Amino acid sequence: MTPLLLPAIATTLLVTLGYSALCAASPFGNCRKCAGLGFALKTDRHGNPKRGKTCRRCKGAGKRIRIGRHLFNAAHRTWRNGTR
Numbered sequence: 001m002t003p004l005l006l007p008a009i010a011t012t013l014l015v016t017l018g019y020s021a022l023c024a025a026s027p028f029g030n031c032r033k034c035a036g037l038g039f040a041l042k043t044d045r046h047g048n049p050k051r052g053k054t055c056r057r058c059k060g061a062g063k064r065i066r067i068g069r070h071l072f073n074a075a076h077r078t079w080r081n082g083t084r
Contacts, residue, residue: 023068031058038062 030036038060040052054060065073 019068020072023066023072027066027069028063029066031055031062031064033057034062036062 031038034040034055034057037055038058039054041049042052043049055062058064
């Protein structure tokens with residue numbers, strides 16, 4: 001075993017467990033397209049910000065489901081349907 005292998009495995013395990021804890025505690029994150037606002041920011045000709053169109057990605061909610069939570073939901077749904 002190389003001396004760098006054990007810390008690399010420990011770091012990977014720590015990051016994975018941390019992300020799974022984050023997905024369990026907060027399954028939704030801010031939308032990446034609208035930054036959680038639910039709409040695009042536009043500016044008028046004076047430079048003042050104003051509300052633009054509703055975000056198409058999150059449909060105006062401003063939230064999105066995290067990738068880890070989506071994978072957990074899909075796996076759980078598959079397991080549940082297989083054990084009926």
